Amino acid sequence: MSVEFKQTIKEICEACGNDRSLMMDVVIATQKRFGCVSNEAMDLIAENMNAHRVEVEGVVSFYSFLSPDPKGQVVIRLCNDVVDQMQGVQAVAEAFKKELGIDFGQTTPDGKITLEWTPCIGMCDQAPAALINDMVFTYLSTDKVREITDELKKHGDPEQIPIRYGDGNNAHDLVKSMVNNGLRKKGAVIFGQHEAEKGVKNALSMSAVEVIREVKNARLRGRGGAGFPTGMKWEFTRAADGDKKYILCNADEGEPGTFKDRVILTERADLLFEGMTIGGYAVGSDEGILYLRAEYAYLRAFLENVLKERRDRGLLGKNACGKDGFDFDIRIQMGAGAYICGEETALISSCEGLRGDPKNRPPFPAQKGYKECPTSVNNVETFCAVARILDKGAAWFSEVGSQGSPSTKLLSVSGDCTNPGVYEFPFGMRVDDLLKKVGAQDVQAVLIGGPSGQLIGSADFERTICYDDLATGGSVIVFNSKRNILEIVGQYMDFFVEESCGYCTPCRVGNVLLRNGIEKIIHGQGEKADLDYLQELGETVKLASRCGLGQTSPNPVLTSLKNFRAVYEAVLIEPTDGQQPSFDIKAALSVSEDLTGRKSEIYKD
Amino acid sequence: MEKPKIATASLAGCFGCHMSLLDIDDRILKLFELVQFDKSPIDDIKKFTGQCAIGLIEGGCCNEENVHNLQNFRKHCGILISVGDCAINGGIPAMRNNIPLKECFDEAYRDGPSVYNPEGIIPNDKEIPLLLDKVYPCHHVVKVDYYLPGCPPPADTLWEALVALLSNKPLDLPYELIKYD
Numbered sequence: 031m032s033v034e035f036k037q038t039i040k041e042i043c044e045a046c047g048n049d050r051s052l053m054m055d056v057v058i059a060t061q062k063r064f065g066c067v068s069n070e071a072m073d074l075i076a077e078n079m080n081a082h083r084v085e086v087e088g089v090v091s092f093y094s095f096l097s098p099d100p101k102g103q104v105v106i107r108l109c110n111d112v113v114d115q116m117q118g119v120q121a122v123a124e125a126f127k128k129e130l131g132i133d134f135g136q137t138t139p140d141g142k143i144t145l146e147w148t149p150c151i152g153m154c155d156q157a158p159a160a161l162i163n164d165m166v167f168t169y170l171s172t173d174k175v176r177e178i179t180d181e182l183k184k185h186g187d188p189e190q191i192p193i194r195y196g197d198g199n200n201a202h203d204l205v206k207s208m209v210n211n212g213l214r215k216k217g218a219v220i221f222g223q224h225e226a227e228k229g230v231k232n233a234l235s236m237s238a239v240e241v242i243r244e245v246k247n248a249r250l251r252g253r254g255g256a257g258f259p260t261g262m263k264w265e266f267t268r269a270a271d272g273d274k275k276y277i278l279c280n281a282d283e284g285e286p287g288t289f290k291d292r293v294i295l296t297e298r299a300d301l302l303f304e305g306m307t308i309g310g311y312a313v314g315s316d317e318g319i320l321y322l323r324a325e326y327a328y329l330r331a332f333l334e335n336v337l338k339e340r341r342d343r344g345l346l347g348k349n350a351c352g353k354d355g356f357d358f359d360i361r362i363q364m365g366a367g368a369y370i371c372g373e374e375t376a377l378i379s380s381c382e383g384l385r386g387d388p389k390n391r392p393p394f395p396a397q398k399g400y401k402e403c404p405t406s407v408n409n410v411e412t413f414c415a416v417a418r419i420l421d422k423g424a425a426w427f428s429e430v431g432s433q434g435s436p437s438t439k440l441l442s443v444s445g446d447c448t449n450p451g452v453y454e455f456p457f458g459m460r461v462d463d464l465l466k467k468v469g470a471q472d473v474q475a476v477l478i479g480g481p482s483g484q485l486i487g488s489a490d491f492e493r494t495i496c497y498d499d500l501a502t503g504g505s506v507i508v509f510n511s512k513r514n515i516l517e518i519v520g521q522y523m524d525f526f527v528e529e530s531c532g533y534c535t536p537c538r539v540g541n542v543l544l545r546n547g548i549e550k551i552i553h554g555q556g557e558k559a560d561l562d563y564l565q566e567l568g569e570t571v572k573l574a575s576r577c578g579l580g581q582t583s584p585n586p587v588l589t590s591l592k593n594f595r596a597v598y599e600a601v602l603i604e605p606t607d608g609q610q611p612s613f614d615i616k617a618a619l620s621v622s623e624d625l626t627g628r629k630s631e632i633y634k635d
Numbered sequence: 636m637e638k639p640k641i642a643t644a645s646l647a648g649c650f651g652c653h654m655s656l657l658d659i660d661d662r663i664l665k666l667f668e669l670v671q672f673d674k675s676p677i678d679d680i681k682k683f684t685g686q687c688a689i690g691l692i693e694g695g696c697c698n699e700e701n702v703h704n705l706q707n708f709r710k711h712c713g714i715l716i717s718v719g720d721c722a723i724n725g726g727i728p729a730m731r732n733n734i735p736l737k738e739c740f741d742e743a744y745r746d747g748p749s750v751y752n753p754e755g756i757i758p759n760d761k762e763i764p765l766l767l768d769k770v771y772p773c774h775h776v777v778k779v780d781y782y783l784p785g786c787p788p789p790a791d792t793l794w795e796a797l798v799a800l801l802s803n804k805p806l807d808l809p810y811e812l813i814k815y816d
Contacts (some may be wrong), residue, residue, distance in 0.1 A: 606778075608709040613776045615702055621736045622765040626757070630765055632703050 031070050038063060039071055043078035050081050051401065053089050053383030057096055058324075058364055066100045085384075092385040092531075093366035094148065095324045102137045104182055107148035107161040108170075111286050112521050113444045113507060119158040125175035142186055149369065149525055150286040151325040154444035154507070155212045155451045162188040164327040166209050199296045204332040211293045215467070217438040217454030219427065220414050226300060227345065229421035233308040234353040238268065241312045245416060248424035249436050253411035254280060254372075255479055255503025256578075257435075260416065263406050266396035267313040270404035275315040278400060278407040279306055280377055282323040284369040285480035286525065287505035290440035291410040293452045295322075295329050298414055299336045303360060305413025307350060308420055310358040313406050318360040321377050324367045333362060369529035373578050374407040375399075376531065387533050388577035409503070411440055432458030435496035443468045445477075445508035461500065462491040470508045475515060475594065480505035481522035482582035485515075485589045515597045519586045520548045526583035537580030540571035544587050555611040556602050565591055638668075639688035639801065642712060643675040646701040647728045647770055648694025651787045652719040653677070656691075658790035666794075669801050674711075683711045689800060690715045692779075693787075695725045696771045700764035709777040714800065717773045718793070720786040729770040736768060785815065 042059045046052035056075055060067045067075075067090045076083040090096045108114075108123055123134070126145055130138055137144040153159035156168035165188045167178065181191045195201035196210040213221065233241045246261030267275060279302070283291040294302060306318045322330060337360055340346045350358040368386045370376045375389040378400050399405025415437065419427045428436030435457035441464070444450040448469030455464070465473055477485050478495065479502035486493070486500070493499050495506075509518065523545035532538045547564045550556050568584030568591075575581050591598065603611065615633050623629055645653055653676060659666065672678045673687050690712030696702050709715055720726040731739050744750060744757045773779050783796055792812045799806040 608715075608778050609706065610774070610776055610778060613771070615699070618702075618767040618769075618771070619699060619765050621768045625737055625740060626759045626765065628759065628761060628765075630699055631761055632699050632764075 035064075035070070036074060039074040040078055043075060048079050049383075050079050050085070051381075051383045053079065053081070053086065054363065054366065054380060055383075057086065057090055058366055061096050061366075064100075065103060066097050068098060068100070072098070088385050089383065093324075093368050095367035100137075100141065102142045102144035103186060104142060104188055105144045105146065105161075105163060107146050107151070108134075109149070109151045109153065109157065109159050109161075110147040111150040111154060111157070111525075112518055113150075113154040113287060114157040114159065115521065116445060116509075116513070117157040119170075121172055122158045122160075122170045122175055125172040126179070129176060129179035143182060148325075148367070149528065150284065150288075152283060152289040152292050152323075153209065154287050154289060155442065156210060157444070161325060162191075164330075165189065165191075166207055166328055167193075168208055168210070199332065202332055204335050205296070205329060207328050209292070209296075209328075211296060212451030213293055213297070214449055214451040215453040215455065217440075217456070218430070219418050219438045219454065220294065220298065220301075220411060220440060221454050222418075224301070224418065224421060227304060227351070229417035229419070230304045230307050230311075230345070230351055233311055233420040234351050234356065238312050238314060241308060241420065242268065244424050245312070245419055248415075248419045248427040250412065250415055250419060250427070251435065251497055252409055253415065253439065253503065254409035255285070255483075255501060257497040257501055260408060260412055263396060263408070264309065264312045266394070267315075267404045267406040270397050272404045274317075274401075274403045275313050276400045276403055276405040277306055277309040277313055277315045277318045278374075278377065278381065278405055279318065279320045279410060279413055280372060280374065280407055281326065281410050282321055282365055282372040282377060283410070283503075284323060284325075284372045285482060285503055285505050286522070287444055287477065287480050287507040288442050288503055289444075290442040290452050290504040292326060292329075294410050294414060294440075295326065295333065299333055300340070301414045301417050302410055303336065303340055303346070305415070305417040306360055307345065307358055308416050309406060309408065309413060311353070311356055313404070315406075316357045316359070318358065319381055319400070320360060320362045321365060321371070321381060322362055323365045323371075327364060330362060330364065337362070368531075369525075370531045370577075370579055375577065377407060378405060385531075387531055388579075390576075411504075430456035432456075432494065432496045432498070434498040439495065439502075440504050441495070441502070441506050442504045443506045443508065446470060446473070446510035446513070447508045455495075457496040458494045460492060460494050461486070464495065464506065465491065465508065468506075468508070470510075472510045472512075473508055474511040474513060475509040475518075477505070477507040477509070478502050480507070481525060481586050482578075483585060483589075485519075485586060485593060487593045490593065515590055515594045516548060516552050516601070519590050520545060520552060522586040523548055523583075526579070530579060530583070534574075534576040534580065536571045536574035537576070537583065540567060540575070540580065541583050543567055544571065544584055548587060550612045551598060551601060553612070554601055554603060556598075557605045557611075558599075558602055559605065561591060561595075561598055561602075638671045640673040640685065641670045641675070641689045641691070641797075642673045642683065642687045642708065643677060643691040644693065644704055644708060645676060646692060646694035646704060646722070646773070647697035648719065648721045648726070650676070650693070652691075652693035652722075652793075655719075655785075655787035655790050656793050659794045660790070662794055666797065669798075683707070685711075687712045688714065689797070691718050691793075692716065692722050692773050693718050694721045695728060695773060696767060696776050697728050698764040698766050702767070702771075702776055705773055705776055714780045715773075715777065716781045716783060716796070717779045718783045719788055720784060722773045723782050723784055725770045725772050726786070729772075732769040736766060784813070 072086045158170045159168045193208040200207045250260045251257040371380045371386040376386040380386040395405045431437045441453045478500045526541045530537045568588045690708045
C-alpha cells in the first residue's frame, strides 16, 4: 500500500471531518477517486473514521454504484427498465457488447471501460438511455453507441464526447447535459408563473403554527405517492420532543417511470429550496437535507450553486431570509444507487451514513428520525406545492383538483405514446382523457404509480387519477396491444428481486418465489392452481413485509391477475398427474452426467 | 373395514423427522390401531404393496434416486405430506446449491484438508445414484398436498396432523407447535 494512497484516503476522511454519519460521502469520494473501495481502502477508512470495518463494508456492499473490485475509469450503466426494453435497449446493449468486446458486468482488458445494467435512471421519456459515469446519454441507437465507444476509445473521457445540450437549464454551464425536460403541460402550481421567494416571505411573517395551519387548510398530501397529509406530518414533527429537528427532501425518485422530480430539480430548484426553508421554519428545524439519487449526480454542481447563491442572498444561513433567530441551511446528500432509499426510513439510514435499510416503525420519523431527532421527509414536488400555498393561499391552491385530492399533480408519462414527458394536470383526471392528451392509441394496459402501483386495463380507463382512486407518485406507463403483459410483470418482479434490501424474509424470498411463479407460467408450465398460489403468496408478502417495498412489490402480479386474468388463463395447461411440469430431470442430471462420465441408470432416454 | 395404509420415506434428510415420529412414544401403539404401515423404514417394507392413503416425506431431493422414490410415492399415495424443513425448503443439504457441483466433489474427495486420495478418484460406481445439479424441495418435483414445518416437526405436531387427517377433522395446532424461534 503506497504512502500516497494512505494519505489520499486520510484526506478524504478528513474532508468529511472523520464523521461516521458522512460515511456515504467518504465511500463515494473513494469510489470516484480510485474506481473502487478496495479492501485496503475499507480498512483505512475504518481506521480513520474510528468505525468498525464491517460498517464500511456494509455500506460499500449495499449500494450498486459502489464496488470493492476495481471498475474502469469509465463506467457505462445502461438502463434496463421495462420502458427501455420497449424502446429497443437490447439492440443498443448488443452494440455496446460488440464495440467494447465485453459482456455486461465486465471491464475491458485494458481496465478502462466497465459495462453494466442499471434499473430506471429517470429517463423513460427519452429511452433507451444510459449513464456514462455521471453523464446521461439519451435516445441511444446502435449508431450512437458506435460514436460513443469510438470517442471513449480515443480519449477515455465521457465529458469530451460531443453532445447537443437539452432545453432550459439542461444547457446551463453547471449541467451541460443532453437531457430534455420534456415538459409538455405546465400547470398553475408547480410550473406556473410565480413571484420568487414570495411564499417564504409570507411564511416568515406568520408564526410556525399558522404556516402549518395554512398547509393543512390547503389539504396538501404528499406527492411521493403515499399521500400522507403534509400539514399533519409537520405538526407531529413540530410537536415531538427534541431541540434539534430536521427537514429532509426525498429526491431519490427511483420508482420506474417517474422522472418529474428531475424536471423540478432542473427548472424549479429555487422553488424547491424555498419550500424546504418554509418546512424548516414550520417544524422548527435549522438543517435541511436534499437526498439526491446517484443517477441525478449530473445536477449536483448546479444545485450546489443554487444553494450557494441562496446563501449569498441571505436566503439561507444565519437569520435566513432576514428572519431574526431563524437559522436554516441545506446540504445535499448523494445516494449511491438503491431503489429502497426512496422509502423514507431507508433514506434516513442512508443520510446517516449507513446501509439503506428501512427502520422499524414506530417510532415514526416525526418522533425519531435522522440521528434519532424528529424529522419530516417530504417529496420534491410537495415542497414546491408548499411554497405556492404560502404564496397564493390555501383557497387558490385547492381551486382545482378533486374533493379528496386538491390541486395539481405532475405526471411523468412514458411507454407507448407519441408525447411522453411531464404533465401538470389537476387531480381527478380520467385515465382515458390522459391517454388522449399524451397521444396513446391501441392501449392494452396502463401502469399507474409504477410497478408498486396498479396495472389496469380498458375496463378501468374511466377511473380517475387521485389519492382516493388511482394513486400515483407520478409514474404513468402505457402499453399497447402488442406488449406481452406476462413478460412485463416478470421484468418488474426481476426489478423488485434485485432491489429488495434483504432484511425481511417475506420480501427477500417472497419476491423471488413470485418471479419464479410468473416464469413458470410464461414457460407454459402453469396450471390454475399456480394462479391461486401466486395470489395467496402475493397477499402474504404484502401483509408480512417490513417496509413499503415488500408491501407493494407483489402489485404487478396481483393487479395483473385481477385485471388481465384472461392473459394468464390463455397459457395455462391442464393439471398433470401429480408431477411438476417445471421439473426437468434431464437438465437436473446433466452436470452430474458430465462430471462422472456415465448416464443415469434410472432416467434413460 | 381395512385400515388405511401409510407410507414414509427419508430422502435427503437425516432421519430426524422419523425420530420425531417415534417420539410420539406409546401413542405409536394407538397409531398402529388406526393405520397399517406400508413402505417405510419403520417396518422396513421396501416396496409398496398397494395404494396408500397417506405418504410422509422427509428430506428434499439431492439425487436421482430421491426423485425416483418421490415420484413413486406420488403415484402410490392419495395424500402426500412434506415433513420438515428439508422436504419443504431443501434444508441443510441445500446449502450446496450456491456451489457448483464440481467444487463440491473436489472439496469432498480431493482437496478437503482431511482427505487422502493421491489418485484423485471420485467414487463413481453405477450403484451410486447421480447427484442433481442442486437440492430440490419436494414440491418442486411433484405436487405436495400438505406441509408440516419444523426441524423436526414436534412429535405432537405429527400426531395431531395424522389424527386429524385420519378422522377427517380440521387441524388446529396450538401456537407452541408452529412457532420456530
